[in-house]
Amino acid sequence: MNVTxxxxxxxxxxxxxxxxxLLNRVKFRNKDWTVKIVGTKPVHRSVCGIELPMHGDIAExxxxxxxxxxxxxxxxxxxxxxxxxxxxxxxxxxxIICSMCSGALILAALGxxxxxxxxxxxxxxxxxxxxxxxxxxxxxxxxxxxxxxAGCLAxxxxxxxxxxxxxxxxxxxxxxxxxxxxxxxLECIY
Amino acid sequence: MNVTxxxxxxxxxxxxxxxxxLLNRVKFRNKDWTVKIVGTKPVHRSVCGIELPMHGDIAExxxxxxxxxxxxxxxxxxxxxxxxxxxxxxxxxxxIICSMCSGALILAALGxxxxxxxxxxxxxxxxxxxxxxxxxxxxxxxxxxxxxxAGCLAxxxxxxxxxxxxxxxxxxxxxxxxxxxxxxxLECIY
Numbered sequence: 001m002n003v004t005x006x007x008x009x010x011x012x013x014x015x016x017x018x019x020x021x022l023l024n025r026v027k028f029r030n031k032d033w034t035v036k037i038v039g040t041k042p043v044h045r046s047v048c049g050i051e052l053p054m055h056g057d058i059a060e061x062x063x064x065x066x067x068x069x070x071x072x073x074x075x076x077x078x079x080x081x082x083x084x085x086x087x088x089x090x091x092x093x094x095x096i097i098c099s100m101c102s103g104a105l106i107l108a109a110l111g112x113x114x115x116x117x118x119x120x121x122x123x124x125x126x127x128x129x130x131x132x133x134x135x136x137x138x139x140x141x142x143x144x145x146x147x148x149x150a151g152c153l154a155x156x157x158x159x160x161x162x163x164x165x166x167x168x169x170x171x172x173x174x175x176x177x178x179x180x181x182x183x184x185x186l187e188c189i190y
Numbered sequence: 191m192n193v194t195x196x197x198x199x200x201x202x203x204x205x206x207x208x209x210x211x212l213l214n215r216v217k218f219r220n221k222d223w224t225v226k227i228v229g230t231k232p233v234h235r236s237v238c239g240i241e242l243p244m245h246g247d248i249a250e251x252x253x254x255x256x257x258x259x260x261x262x263x264x265x266x267x268x269x270x271x272x273x274x275x276x277x278x279x280x281x282x283x284x285x286i287i288c289s290m291c292s293g294a295l296i297l298a299a300l301g302x303x304x305x306x307x308x309x310x311x312x313x314x315x316x317x318x319x320x321x322x323x324x325x326x327x328x329x330x331x332x333x334x335x336x337x338x339x340a341g342c343l344a345x346x347x348x349x350x351x352x353x354x355x356x357x358x359x360x361x362x363x364x365x366x367x368x369x370x371x372x373x374x375x376l377e378c379i380y
Contacts, residue, residue: 011215012211014208014211014212014369016209017211020203020238021204021207021342023200037240047214048210048214049227049245050210050227050243051243055239119373122372122378123378123380139373140371149371150372151370151372151373151374152370153370153371155367157371179204179343180342180343182309182330183327183328183329184329186341188312190313
């Protein structure tokens with residue numbers, strides 16, 4: 001089972017790194033689980049200025065089991081870039097396709113939100129509506145294998161749903177318990 | 191006002207990147223605020239395999255206003271490395287000195303926890319006790335300018351306390367609201 005987290009220039013730091021850390025914790029419970037951060041260049045720069053080396057190209061999304069679009073100001077350029085969008089050949093019948101915050105714009109640009117409700121960061125709401133999407137004020141919106149989440153900490157809900165769907169409730173509980181504050185639910189995963 | 195987040199080889203991803211993202215959000219409310227991730231090499235590798243370029247050397251901690259030690263298996267080597275420890279010349283009279291999870295081991299090795307209570311990740315509890323520290327099961331323990339936090343999401347409490355202490359409650363509220371899930375307290379900061 002493999003996950004690709006899609007990054008790009010001007011990605012929101014926490015919307016890559018929080019799911020990245022959480023999804024890597026699954027490996028403590030399932031050895032057949034890989035996570036890669038993918039992009040279109042060897043290195044993408046975050047909003048806050050981290051120069052992040054990629055683990056692979058976005059082409060890897062087309063064969064991934066879970067495709068996770070991160071967010072950030074960079075999405076506004078990508079949704080206008082036909083060459084970028086054409087490289088994705090995703091299929092919600094066989095893949096989980098999901099997004100954090102303004103990553104929903106890419107899902108919309110790829111046509112995966114047609115006829116669905118979705119959530120996004122408030123600064124992207126009007127642009128998402130321009131695709132004909134019914135934008136709702138929810139942390140996580142799920143339709144089959146397609147999910148949108150918004151507000152950085154909603155990544156925890158989105159990752160929980162991914163693990164529940166692809167693995168088990170037990171693994172999800174272990175992963176989420178492993179990041180709780182001490183004295184407030186923390187359980188070590190290793 | 192400048193913050194240094196101390197990283198090293200085998201750092202826990204989220205314990206660098208969650209405070210990094212949160213502390214950078216302060217810039218939307220205070221232009222005189224910088225955040226750097228510092229180490230002893232040009233690049234340090236995280237537990238999950240991110241090759242993270244540093245923004246500077248640990249020597250910058252000695253003149254920072256806030257010194258934030260991250261966590262991870264790498265701390266176990268560093269606390270035995272006299273050359274590493276000798277490069278720090280920190281002063282809790284003029285600096286906030288704080289840690290996430292096993293970063294408390296470095297604070298202890300530097301002598302900053304002498305006579306104090308502290309919190310740490312469960313896997314580091316026995317080692318922290320070996321310094322004579324009274325380890326308590328709390329997400330955040332504060333003594334003057336010294337604070338230890340544990341359990342990844344306790345970073346939110348630790349960063350909140352830093353912002354309250356150095357800036358204001360209003361800025362802290364804005365920063366923390368900006369990462370909440372949509373429909374559950376999210377307020378945009380920009």
